[in-house]
Amino acid sequence: MDAAPATKRPNPNTVGDWTVVSRRRGGKQRRKGPIPDNARPQIKTPSLTPTAPLLWTPIDSIIEPARESKLLQRMQSAVRRLEGSQFYQRFLSRLRDAQIRDGLARVLGSGREFQMVVYGVGSIESYDPPRLQLALAVLLRRELGPAVASVEVFDPVLSATECAVVRALGCTVVPVDERGRREATVPTLFYMPHCEAALYDALLEANWRPSMLNRMVVLGNSFAAYEKYLEEVAWSNGSVALEVASKHILGVRRYVRELEMEEKGDVEVSGEAKEEEEDGFFKAFHDTSWHFFELADDIQMNSLNK
Numbered sequence: 001m002d003a004a005p006a007t008k009r010p011n012p013n014t015v016g017d018w019t020v021v022s023r024r025r026g027g028k029q030r031r032k033g034p035i036p037d038n039a040r041p042q043i044k045t046p047s048l049t050p051t052a053p054l055l056w057t058p059i060d061s062i063i064e065p066a067r068e069s070k071l072l073q074r075m076q077s078a079v080r081r082l083e084g085s086q087f088y089q090r091f092l093s094r095l096r097d098a099q100i101r102d103g104l105a106r107v108l109g110s111g112r113e114f115q116m117v118v119y120g121v122g123s124i125e126s127y128d129p130p131r132l133q134l135a136l137a138v139l140l141r142r143e144l145g146p147a148v149a150s151v152e153v154f155d156p157v158l159s160a161t162e163c164a165v166v167r168a169l170g171c172t173v174v175p176v177d178e179r180g181r182r183e184a185t186v187p188t189l190f191y192m193p194h195c196e197a198a199l200y201d202a203l204l205e206a207n208w209r210p211s212m213l214n215r216m217v218v219l220g221n222s223f224a225a226y227e228k229y230l231e232e233v234a235w236s237n238g239s240v241a242l243e244v245a246s247k248h249i250l251g252v253r254r255y256v257r258e259l260e261m262e263e264k265g266d267v268e269v270s271g272e273a274k275e276e277e278e279d280g281f282f283k284a285f286h287d288t289s290w291h292f293f294e295l296a297d298d299i300q301m302n303s304l305n306k
Contacts, residue, residue, distance in 0.1 A: 051202070053176040058160040067161045071125050072168050078131040079138050087281040088139065090262035094290075095143065099259055103292040104147075107217050108187050113149035115188045116141060119180055119203075120195040123157050124165065129284040133193040136285070138169055140191070148189070154178065181206035184216040192220035193288065197246045204248035208301050213252065213293040222289040223249050224258055251304035257292045261285065 082088050118137050122130035141148045153166050154174035163173045180202040
């Protein structure tokens with residue numbers, strides 16, 4: 001069993017729209033009770049950095065076979081654990097709902113395949129939540145079948161060993177830091193678990209046309225939760241900067257159909273081990289929603305983010 005993680009400490013170095021944190025995270029988070037401040041929507045003031053992709057290499061360049069084998073086993077275990085959980089059954093129930101299926105079919109249009117792009121999973125070697133988040137991507141691809149042409153993964157904290165494991169799971173590692181600005185030139189499912197608002201906003205900005213937005217789906221932090229959070233902190237210090245960091249999220253909100261990622265209902269938990277397991281899933285996936293964009297072709301996009 002892994003040792004209890006230490007307190008999360010932000011690294012003073014940032015990489016574009018990404019915030020690189022230390023490879024140890026906050027302590028155990030219980031599912032009951034209010035969400036602590038560090039679990040609320042992540043909003044960061046955007047920095048004046050280039051928007052073009054940057055060449056990227058893993059934080060270490062050496063693949064260690066023993067570490068790779070151990071980590072692959074841990075990832076495979078995470079996939080099995082998630083697949084056998086009540087949480088995943090609730091996720092599948094929502095995924096198979098007509099609203100989700102119709103939304104995916106609408107994005108796919110006359111095409112046959114999605115690209116799946118995974119941003120921001122974090123270090124799968126250091127923490128359990130990233131392993132569960134990547135495990136969901138693996139299971140989602142399995143569930144959607146041939147409709148998912150490829151799964152591309154990127155996080156600037158990935159090590160060479162972690163990249164090798166990502167590839168062993170059937171995914172590819174994006175070779176450049178796109179800063180979240182992948183254009184949806186083909187139907188694309190963006191899976192962005194617990195990324196900062198600035199990264200979602202960068203993605204929206206790069207696709208700020210009806211034809212592009214209607215061609216993509218975002219599975220990630222609730223846009224409605226960002227909007228609510230900004231309403232709560234209105235007129236407080238820094239609120240203007242927060243709005244700037246989220247202006248595209250706020251601008252497009254009324255044209256987004258948002259659905260929570262799992263069917264809600266009473267969770268049957270029996271025993272401390274099951275409670276800890278359910279807490280782990282909550283920590284990895286709370287406040288995550290499906291987002292479908294529904295914009296008319298002639299809408300004036302420049303008026304939305306003013």
